Amino acid sequence: MYKNLAAALAAACFFFPVFSQTPAAKAPSKEPLRIGFVYVTPVLDAGWTRQHDQGRRAVEAALGRRVETTFVESVPEGADAERVIRDLAQTGHRLIFTTSFGYMEPTLKVAQDFPNVKFESITGYKQAPNVATANARYYEGRYLAGIAAGRMSQTGVAGYVAGFPIPEVLQGINAFTLGMRSVNPKATVKLVWLDTWFDPPRERDAAMALFNQGVDVVSFHTASTAVMAAAQERGKLAVAYHSDMRSVGPDAQIVAVTHQWGGYYTQRARAVLDGSWKSGDVWGGVREGMIRMEGFGSKVPQAVQQEVLARQKDIGAGKLQPFRATGAAVRDNTGREVIARGQALTDAQILQMNWLVEGVQGKIAR
Structure with missing residues (x-):
């Protein structure tokens, strides 16, 4: 999840950084590899940071005594991030993962x-x-979630x-819409911008506002479970992002788009x-196992589950590309051919995506 650094400084959630360490026993012949992780939010039960953790x-499970890991949570993107990253480097960490776009320049x-x-x-x-x-x-994953949403929505309005x-966010919005419209060509997606990654009260309020506008299924690109909880409260449906959120929305969750970092980190x-x-x-x-569809909800018919998993196999095999115009040309929501x-996008x-696809009701906030 990322944005430009100026926006990061203005919008970061300023939590007090908390250092946590989980040392493995030292190898008998040499010191373990010390690995540091920097997180932009607290480690919650689900969400972006949860998946990185x-x-x-x-x-740790794969390498055991050969490694010792440290994580620092709730680190704002900007000057605080540089301080934390520098501290990890100064304290013997030989490998450091910084897990948000706003950490790029400090890194x-x-x-x-x-x-x-x-x-x-x-x-x-x-x-x-x-x-x-x-x-x-x-x-x-967003495209696949759109297929599930298109099948499950009664109103055709997400x-x-x-x-x-x-x-990154525009890719997700557009892929979700294209996936939804692949099974319901008249489907529309109402868009709300928050200008923050992590603000649970505002995330919840945005979801509630969308439900009040006739939306019966919602997706999101934020870091908490607040949208899923709102869907559960209102008796609506939602697509979980980052991780499985059925513990929060047992009746609301359609499916989860999960991020799998363990293989890469190891x-x-x-x-x-x-x-x-x-x-x-x-x-x-x-294809690389970094994105996975899982956690289908109890309300999702087997036929829909099988359809989503079949399309996932197609993507993994290179048979399906979300940004390929297999039939008619794809246009943005102003009518311009994109x-x-x-053809398929490179x-x-x-x-460099900077447009919203046809079917999205909203504009790119500037």
């Missing part, structure tokens, strides 16, 4: 002063000799609570341990 735990700055420390900028795009970047193709109008830790770590950029999706008939075009 599950990834951290996966590293690069600290990395210049610690050339022997390896840094992983999650959702960032700028690399250095000791800074790698990684992200996931969240939009693939809602979307979004954080910031940056390409691979990169192993690379530091064996000396093979190199800077680079990874953008993985369904994908010609029979990765470069997807990464």
